[in-house]
Amino acid sequence: xxxxxxxxxxxxxxxxxxxxxxxxxxxxxxxxxxxxxxxxxxxxxxxxxxxxxxxxxxxxxxxxxxxxxxxxxxxxxxxxxxxxxxxxxxxxxxxxxxxxxxxxxxxxxxxxxxxxxxxxxxxxxxxxxxxxxxxxxxxxxxxxxxxxxxxxxxxxxxxxxxxxxxxxxxxxxxxxxxxxxxxxxxxxxxxxxxxxxxxxxxxxxxxxxxxxxxxxxxxxxxxxxxxxxxxxxxxxxxxxxxxxxxxxxxxxxxxxxxxxxxxxxxxxxxxxxxxxxxxxxxxxxxxxxxxxxxxxxxxxxxxxxxxxxxxxxxxxxxxxxxxxxxxxxxxxxxxxxxxxxxxxxxxxxxxxxxxxxxxxxxxxxxxxxxxxxxxxxxxxx
Numbered sequence: 012x013x014x015x016x017x018x019x020x021x022x023x024x025x026x027x028x029x030x031x032x033x034x035x036x037x038x039x040x041x042x043x044x045x046x047x048x049x050x051x052x053x054x055x056x057x058x059x060x061x062x063x064x065x066x067x068x069x070x071x072x073x074x075x076x077x078x079x080x081x082x083x084x085x086x087x088x089x090x091x092x093x094x095x096x097x098x099x100x101x102x103x104x105x106x107x108x109x110x111x112x113x114x115x116x117x118x119x120x121x122x123x124x125x126x127x128x129x130x131x132x133x134x135x136x137x138x139x140x141x142x143x144x145x146x147x148x149x150x151x152x153x154x155x156x157x158x159x160x161x162x163x164x165x166x167x168x169x170x171x172x173x174x175x176x177x178x179x180x181x182x183x184x185x186x187x188x189x190x191x192x193x194x195x196x197x198x199x200x201x202x203x204x205x206x207x208x209x210x211x212x213x214x215x216x217x218x219x220x221x222x223x224x225x226x227x228x229x230x231x232x233x234x235x236x237x238x239x240x241x242x243x244x245x246x247x248x249x250x251x252x253x254x255x256x257x258x259x260x261x262x263x264x265x266x267x268x269x270x271x272x273x274x275x276x277x278x279x280x281x282x283x284x285x286x287x288x289x290x291x292x293x294x295x296x297x298x299x300x301x302x303x304x305x306x307x308x309x310x311x312x313x314x315x316x317x318x319x320x321x322x323x324x325x326x327x328x329x330x331x332x333x334x335x336x337x338x339x340x341x342x343x344x345x346x347x348x349x350x351x352x353x354x355x356x357x358x359x360x361x362x363x364x365x366x367x368x369x370x371x372x373x374x375x376x377x378x379x380x381x382x383x384x385x386x387x388x389x390x391x392x
Contacts, residue, residue, distance in 0.1 A: 077131060185376045304339075
C-alpha cells in the first residue's frame with residue numbers, strides 16, 4: 012500500500028502519547044506495573060505457543076486439502092453444484108462453500124490458505140475476496156462450538172445448538188453482504204481476483220493441473236498447498252500476538268484468590284464491565300435469562316474457546332437456559348474471536364485498509380446472529 016506523509020511532529024503525536032500513557036496507567040494501577048509487564052510477555056508467549064502454531068498447523072492442513080481438491084476437480088464440482096445457492100444468498104461463487112466447511116471443522120484463519128490458492132481464487136471477483144474473512148469467521152470453530160453446546164447438561168441443548176447454527180448462518184449472510192457494500196465501491200463489479208492474464212489462460216470449463224502421474228500430482232499438490240499454509244501461518248503471527256494479548260487483558264480477570272501474579276492471560280475485566288453497563292440494551296435483544304450471560308458474547312469477541320468455557324458454569328448455577336445456549340452458539344460461531352483475528356486475517360490477505368469495515372460488518376452480523384437465534388428458539392422450541 013502506498014504510504015502517505017505527515018509532519019514529523021504534529022498534534023496527533025501528543026494525543027497518541029497521552030492516550031498510550033492513560034491506557035498503561037489504567038492497567039498498571041489495577042495490576043501493578045511489574046505484573047502488567049510480566050502478563051504481557053507471558054500472554055504473548057502463550058499465544059505464540061498455544062494459538063499461533065496451532066493456527067499454522069490448521070493452515071498447513073487446510074492448504075494441503077484445498078490444493079488437492081483443486082488439483083482433482085473437487086472445487087470445480089462444488090462450484091457447479093452450489094453456485095446457484097451461494098450466489099443469491101452470499102453473492103459468492105460456490106467454491107466459497109469449501110472455505111465454509113474448512114472453517115466449520117477448524118478455525119477462522121484456515122480460510123486464508125484457500126484465499127492464496129489461485130486455482131481457488133479464479134472463481135472469485137476482486138470485491139468478493141475480502142469477504143472471505145467474514146464468511147470464514149462466521150463459521151470458525153463451528154463444529155467444536157456445536158458439539159460442546161450439545162453436550163451441556165440441560166434439556167433441549169441439542170435443539171438449541173442446531174438453532175444456534177441457523178442463527179450463525181443468518182448472521183454470516185448479513186456480515187458478508189454489508190462487507191460487500193464497501194468492497195464493491197473499492198473494486199467495482201467486473202475485475203477478477205486472479206488478474207486478467209490468468210483469466211485469459213483458463214475458463215470455468217477447464218482447470219489447470221500439474222505434470223506427472225496421478226500419484227505425483229497428489230503429492231506435489233499436497234506439499235504446495237502445505238507451503239502456502241506455512242506462509243499464511245507466519246503472516247498471521249504478529250496480529251494474533253499483539254491484538255489478542257490486549258483483548259485478553261481487557262477481558263479476563265485476576266489470577267487465583269483475586270490476586271495478580273503476572274501470569275499469562277490475567278486481566279482487568281474492562282470489557283465485561285462495559286457490557287454490564289449496557290445490559291439494559293443487550294439483554295432484551297438476546298433475551299438472556301441473567302445479566303451474567305453477557306460475559307459470553309463479550310468474551311467471544313476475543314476468543315470463542317474462552318467464551319465456550321464460561322457456559323457450563325452458567326448452566327450449573329441456573330444463570331442460563333436452553334434459549335441462552337442457542338444464542339451462545341450463534342454468537343460464538345459467528346464472532347469466533349473476530350476482534351483478535353480479523354485485523355491479522357485482513358492483513359494476511361493484503362486488505363488491511365478494509366479491516367475496520369470488515370470488523371464493523373461482522374459486529375452487526377454477530378448481533379443479528381444472536382438475535383435471530385433468540386427469535387428462532389422462541390418460535391421453534
